[in-house]
Amino acid sequence: MNNLKIKKICCVGAGYVGGPTMAVIADHCSDLKVNVVDRNEERIRNWNHKDISNLPIYEKGLDQIIKRTRNKNLFFSTKIEDAIAEADMIFISVNTPIKNKGLGAGQTSDLRWVESCARKISLHAKGHTIVVEKSTLPVRTAKTIKDILFASNDDLNEKNKKTFSVLSNPEFLAEGTAILNLEKPDRILIGGEDKKSIEALVEIYLRWVPRKKIITTNLWSSELSKLTSNAFLAQRISSINSISAICESSGADVYEVANAIGKDTRIGSQFLNPGPGFGGSCFKKDILNLVYLCNYFGLSEVASFWESIVRINQWQQDRIYKKIVESLFGNISGKKIAILGFAFKAGTNDTRESPAISISKNLLLEGAKLAIHDPKVQPSQIQNDLSDYLLTQEDNNKDLKNNKSNLMFFTDIYQAAEGAHALIIITEWDNYKKIDWNIISKNMSKPSWVFDTRGILAKDKINKYGINFWQLGDGSGKN
Ligand code: UDX
Numbered sequence: 267m268n269n270l271k272i273k274k275i276c277c278v279g280a281g282y283v284g285g286p287t288m289a290v291i292a293d294h295c296s297d298l299k300v301n302v303v304d305r306n307e308e309r310i311r312n313w314n315h316k317d318i319s320n321l322p323i324y325e326k327g328l329d330q331i332i333k334r335t336r337n338k339n340l341f342f343s344t345k346i347e348d349a350i351a352e353a354d355m356i357f358i359s360v361n362t363p364i365k366n367k368g369l370g371a372g373q374t375s376d377l378r379w380v381e382s383c384a385r386k387i388s389l390h391a392k393g394h395t396i397v398v399e400k401s402t403l404p405v406r407t408a409k410t411i412k413d414i415l416f417a418s419n420d421d422l423n424e425k426n427k428k429t430f431s432v433l434s435n436p437e438f439l440a441e442g443t444a445i446l447n448l449e450k451p452d453r454i455l456i457g458g459e460d461k462k463s464i465e466a467l468v469e470i471y472l473r474w475v476p477r478k479k480i481i482t483t484n485l486w487s488s489e490l491s492k493l494t495s496n497a498f499l500a501q502r503i504s505s506i507n508s509i510s511a512i513c514e515s516s517g518a519d520v521y522e523v524a525n526a527i528g529k530d531t532r533i534g535s536q537f538l539n540p541g542p543g544f545g546g547s548c549f550k551k552d553i554l555n556l557v558y559l560c561n562y563f564g565l566s567e568v569a570s571f572w573e574s575i576v577r578i579n580q581w582q583q584d585r586i587y588k589k590i591v592e593s594l595f596g597n598i599s600g601k602k603i604a605i606l607g608f609a610f611k612a613g614t615n616d617t618r619e620s621p622a623i624s625i626s627k628n629l630l631l632e633g634a635k636l637a638i639h640d641p642k643v644q645p646s647q648i649q650n651d652l653s654d655y656l657l658t659q660e661d662n663n664k665d666l667k668n669n670k671s672n673l674m675f676f677t678d679i680y681q682a683a684e685g686a687h688a689l690i691i692i693t694e695w696d697n698y699k700k701i702d703w704n705i706i707s708k709n710m711s712k713p714s715w716v717f718d719t720r721g722i723l724a725k726d727k728i729n730k731y732g733i734n735f736w737q738l739g740d741g742s743g744k745n
């Protein structure tokens with residue numbers, strides 16, 4: 267192993283992490299060939315779609331980068347084995363959701379995709395390959411990956427033996443601002459044991475990231491830093507959300523409180539927006555992984571500290587749903603309710619762990635008819651997320667005749683609100699800040715309610731049209 271100059275990169279997994287990350291690397295490293303592979307044919311077809319608006323992932327600025335790099339030095343394909351065989355460096359960016367059955371179900375990540383990916387690399391890689399963990403993984407997964415990678419060597423003769431080094435290079439991008447985060451990262455974290463491999467990856471980032479922002483650590487510190495970083499961010503949200511409830515009861519206003527505490531430089535002003543609870547693929551999963559790890563090491567007090575962050579998050583979603591039902595006289599059966607926003611936050615089409623899912627499910631259970639609007643999320647995705655709670659096909663056919671289907675999709679906000687008893691803002695999309703409440707007030711059922719779980723609407727603008735208004739964390743009506 268003399269030369270670790272990287273010429274060809276492969277990324278397994280063309281999802282929210284793999285796609286944008288590789289696009290930015292390709293954009294800054296025109297001399298590198300970057301192959302992004304995925305076993306999902308439809309996803310790859312969409313990444314290769316002529317019409318750039320059909321990319322499988324919506325991220326501001328991503329389409330322009332894809333235009334510049336695609337089929338020049340960035341390639342999307344399903345030829346996983348070929349891409350692995352020719353790569354000097356392979357990023358693992360596959361999904362790692364929480365296990366839904368078996369040992370550790372509901373607590374730790376399901377590593378079946380990582381394992382199958384490591385097995386493929388082990389079989390098809392040639393010579394020396396640097397394997398980089400990009401997906402968020404439980405601490406010590408690098409050990410599992412190493413064990414799998416080296417296993418296939420047992421069957422090879424000395425001449426054909428392969429070598430690997432494993433690095434951890436967690437991604438800190440946030441959806442909606444992925445390109446900005448990738449272009450101007452707060453830091454790049456690389457954990458590993460082999461200095462030459464670390465330096466090879468550092469060299470790639472140095473094309474656009476200053477060296478002082480690149481941190482190198484041991485493998486386990488890198489893996490744990492990613493979990494800890496997400497746990498701290500989620501903790502801030504649960505903290506301010508818990509305060510939002512005290513504000514409503516005590517007469518305080520959570521935005522005034524957040525502003526006041528955020529001025530303390532030790533606290534800082536970011537990530538203090540109260541809301542319906544954090545969503546996204548990472549926060550809950552990473553905290554649960556941390557909790558699992560704590561329990562594994564017998565640190566039950568530490569485990570329960572972090573577990574409470576997830577509990578409060580669910581409680582926040584539940585209390586919003588209860589507030590809606592109570593305000594509508596304890597009965598929402600057959601009532602139309604408009605849900606504005608289904609993505610877990612603005613700027614993305616991702617619905618994973620979106621608070622909209624649990625709030626909608628509870629409303630459907632109470633018999634409500636939901637009219638859903640989201641500027642980026644496809645109705646098929648929402649249908650999938652709520653599938654267990656929808657009327658059956660048989661019910662649906664029957665009820666459609668009676669115009670009683672319990673889920674409707676709208677591309678027009680005003681139509682979604684027509685005849686609705688309540689309108690709930692769940693995602694903070696900019697369009698919702700510009701709604702004409704005069705029109706809405708005329709079309710809704712009376713008494714009409716607006717629930718703003720994101721604090722994006724002005725109370726006086728809505729109240730003047732005779733609409734009842736509830737805003738999360740606003741106790742100012744209390745005397
Ligand atoms: C997060 C981390 O920010 C990122 O570093 C990591 O790589 C992946 O996980 P992401 O899940 O994409 O990114 O979005 P983020 O902006 O962190 O928001 C997560 C959730 O918290 C969203 O549901 C968002 O609405 C919510 N949130 C965020 C709040 O409710 N209030 C805030 O102040 C910030």
Ligand code: ADP
Nearest residue numbers: 279280281282283284304305306360361379383
């Ligand atoms: P993330 O948010 O972590 O990027 P996604 O679910 O958006 O997660 O993307 C992960 C991608 O990894 C999916 O498109 C999935 O098809 C792909 N994938 C999972 N396992 C494998 C595998 N063994 N080989 C190739 N692709 C895989």
